[in-house]
Amino acid sequence: MTPDRANTPPGDDRVVPVYAFTRGRTRSAGRDLPLEAVVTAAKANTRQGALLQSESLAIVTMCSRPLSLAEIGAALRVPVGVARVLVGDLVNAGYLVAHLPQHTTHAGGPTQAILGRLLDGLRAR
């Protein structure tokens, strides 16, 4: 997020249509990432970040810690669809590493092992 935008109230301060950041594209060349897909910055590419447009650079910078697509959209105050395109491009270009949900059961939910760990983790809180 750029500093001058950080202190303005959410909502109507944008003068550029949000999909201008994606050059009008609503689909990324990359995979369709779900809302909860987490991305982290790929360590090797920090230096090349200077070549990125500001929104993309902001994403790479904030992803020094794991963040979901939903969180990135909220931080940039753009719809998830916009964040999805930008993040998809950054994953394809090697700036970001995507961590996708692992669906394995017949119903498409997490595995028993993952659910067991989730349960342990929640009980320990």
Next chain:
Amino acid sequence: MGSAHADLYPSRPPPPQPEIIPLKILVAGGFGVGKTTFVGSVSEITPLTTEEVMTSESVGVDDTTAVPDKTTTTVAMDFGRITVDEQLILYLFGTPGQHRFWFMWDELARGAVGAVVLVDLRRIDDCFAAVDYFESRRIPFVVGVNGFPGTAVFANDTVRDALALPTDCPLVRMDAREPRSCLDTLIALVEHALGRSTAA
């Protein structure tokens, strides 16, 4: 730049990037039932709002024969996050409350651990759409009866009957304002989901 940063902590070299596994739980129920409160009670971040464009095949209600048979709607969702351990990150999504969007939950529900359906006993009808949805999709869910003050007391069996809940679906009394209560509700859900996956 990245390596210079790492040099500041020579005793703790950064490990290779751990495989992070995102998980999600949906929080559903009628408008004003406490979904946002619930998410805020257990989230480690201030709940955020996001907008997602949802797509659905047209169900033929509107006369849109001249246009492709897809409809898209932008819906706002609240969400929060619980970092469970160094690998697991759990996201909670408050589903859009409007009934007419129920058929758009498929994208949101895909891969979910399950759902918490919040119920306000003063407006029990409001949660029918959510209960029907998760039951028909065989998505594990628990019903959380949010204890609004001044609510008449109903026995659990009465509530279960009114909602036509499956016998294995947990029903918990909770208070969306209380973090402990919300956490216990999530635990009940994960126990239920785990039981389902073991039985399957």
